[in-house]
Amino acid sequence: MTTDPDLSLATAKELFLDKSRKAIRELVKSERYQLRARSRSMERLPQSSWEDKDDSEDYDPEMEKKKSQRKRKRAMSDDGASSSAKKVALSEEYLSALSVSLSQEDEGQDLNALAVTGCSVHAEDNSTAEAMDLEPPALKNEGNDVGRQSTPPPQSASEDIEISTPAVNARTIEAEGAAKPETEEVEDARVPKTLEISTSFVHPIEFNHLPNEDGSDPCHFCSDFAYGIVGLGKRTVEVVDLGDGRYDEIRNGHSQTGHQATRMCSNCVQRRLRVVKCLSHQFVPIQGLTAESFDFRAAYDSLVPGIIGQKRSAKNPWCSLCPTPGFFQCRCGLILCETCEIMARVFDSDLGKIVARIEAEARDLEGTRADVEFILPGNQWEKQHAFGSDIT
16 A cells, blocks of 8 residues: 655654654554454455545454454354264164164064174063174074164064173183182192191191090190190101191101190180280289299109109199290280290280290290190181181
């Protein structure tokens, strides 16, 4: 767009002659072109040099930009709505081919043609056919596919209705495969294994033994107090671990020297069970017993076997952890000697740690008592109880 040369010359003179900024600002403002948007319905005119002197000043570029954006969004939403409508129409048309009408009037329809993979078909007997993939129904005729149809042919109500079996899911196979190792581990726990153990008894031990009325086959721990302290002597025996808390001797066991399997009655089991279930051991001195006035020689002499068939009797309390006279007792029945009572305070009454320290130091009569294992967690009769024994 061009301007009048005379006007441009006059403008230049005023700019250079008048040094006032205010005059320059007013002059520039008065000489600024006023632009406005043209209507789309307006007829396009050939380019010309005419000057736009419109005084309406209604043109705003930002407003025009927003208008154009709104128009584009409206056009896109119209296209999206039309495409969505088309998709819905196609989906409804496709699903109508897979829909199944199982009203009582149509009992004779062929459900084989309607057993579509991915759909659930409910028959009168509430049976359901499910699968993973979604495919259009196909009409089956004597095992041959004759084409795809949306509506199956009628069938007599007397014919048998067959429903396709559910397809096997790959995740189901993986889940079943993952569950097998757990079952195998449980089964492996009861598989017999050969190992060596250090024991003073004859295996397999019979817990909750019921003695005969004539007094034969009594409880070994009741008939001889020293049996629980020293047993038959500690040996390293090769046994078969039956997996249910029982051992069966193979070699170097006391059974080879003619001893019967160890028997423990229910009263002896219950006394040891109270010790295991005690949550916090609190020890007090046993009245009437002091280490300063105690006769240790007479106590140890009572452990020596006497005449064959003669019953050994206890003359004093004995420590439940080691073969030493006891001077402290917990209300659960646990008895400790002076040394074990000190270790109980050090290890916060953790019997497992105390026994480990005793065995490491191997003090007094070769370490711990013979029956100390029966008052420790995870002992042999607890394992038998876990596998269905009558121990309570």
